[in-house]
Amino acid sequence: MVRARRGIGRYYDVNGWLFVAPALGLIALFMVYPIAWSLWMSFQSGRGMTLKFAGFANIVRLWNDPVFIKALTNTVTYFVVQVPIMILLALILASLLNNPRLVGRGLFRTAIFLPCVSSLVAYSVLFKGMFATDGIVNSTLQAIGLVASPIPWLTHPFWAKVLVILAITWRWTGYNMIFYLAALQNIDKSIYEVARIDGVPAWARFTHLTIPLLKPVILFTTVISTIGTLQLFDEVYNLTEGKGGPSNATLTLSLYIYNLTFRFMPNLGYAATVSYVIVVLVALLAFVQFFAARERDR
């Protein structure tokens, strides 16, 4: 008996590994191996393909590299400003659209989800045209009297950053909203009905019911959005013609790595070091977010 059971166990185990093996093999080859390689590379220095061990020289260089500091500050700014705005906006939209008595629910939902269908490059190009100095956005803002003179969206360091934030918010809010809508559909509607009958106002229903009930999904989308924002490349590359904006105002870490590798004289070791800054940031922030979610559970 014992023998037979162990036999079945082994059969099960072989099958289990067989089913997951192709995926694990690919992940090992195209994720684990390169990430280990780039860690090793980040301790090397040299021009082109001739790399020599350099210890911590690259890490020291980070501190004295104003372009890196700029890219890091920009990336963190995007993350700190954009992710909270987008998550809150997506939550509000989802809870409004979850109301079954809302007329035109499907239409609103489709319209707000539509931006996720566009490619990052295509919409960046559209935004660049719309936000040109004499473009449609400026002429509309002037027509309704919100601004006196056109805003230099693409050429002013501050407005260029605002434009990038507007662009990514436009593209990704609907995507997050879909996750929240899906999660809200699975919540027993009677909870909301009871709260409504008890006279709990809409805002309190949102803060005391929706947000706590969706916490796992909020955590998931926040982590995913954090990772996405820290990797920002397509938008800044296409909005600001690959230069990273006026005096590097919109330069991100990913764009800097690209420039270090494919645009300037290639310095693969230093580029790898910068890429590890993103790895560390992502890991750190994901950890903080998981930790914060757990703390509030108590």
Add this chain to the structure above:
Amino acid sequence: MSGFGRFAAMAATYGFLGLMAFLSVFPFIWMALGATNSSIDIIKGKLLPGAAFAANVGNFFTLVNVPLVFWNSAKIAILATVLTLAVSSLAGYGFEMFRSRRRERVYRAMLLTLMIPFAALMIPLFIMMGKAGLINTHLAVVLPSIGSAFVIFYFRQSTKAFPSELRDAAKVDGLKEWQIFLFIYVPVMRSTYAAAFVIVFMTAWNNYLWPLIVLQTNETKTITLVISSLASAYYPDYGVVMVGTILATLPTLAVFFFMQRQFVQGMLGSVK
């Protein structure tokens, strides 16, 4: 709540949703109108259809080898989607159905790869592809995207809803594991596959940074690369660029509208 208060709340709700829906859709309208206008009219912000559509399309087709570029994009997107779905659904099924302590540990370690940003991989990947002689091939674009922890996670979550009675019944009937997977799991989970298809196809079709690095000859370039280079010209012809963005967006738009219902169903299944 008083009658007036309720009316005000309703007006605010519809006003807000209407504004958001308008802002979401407007760039698409602008794109469609832009394709019918001359470059100068587009920059001026003209919001009426013009007469330059035929000219813009003509210019786009003379500047770009459209069939080739479209074929390149389609080939990459379809190949990546089919392979990713196959490999990831196998893994999702495997991790959920044959749970063991050791595999659970491997699964958790695998989820950590979600946190690895692509920027940290691109230099070693580029050297790897160079050594394998795959630079300027579409295979180099597709290969690194197939093993996706995110899609495996999605399939595993969805597999929790797969009725185990079906599997038991099939086993009694003498079906092998791979037969159960192929003939029972795959058809039963089709809305899960549909949702994953939408997401993976869009990601692959819209992918930019990695193709930008790997595809350096005009014969291999995808439509996103071509639009980007058209738009970054010193004086871009916006009419032509608009035609390009429409052509680049249509396939993903079609996939989304065609599969919208199944997509939403599939998303629901994964959150349960």
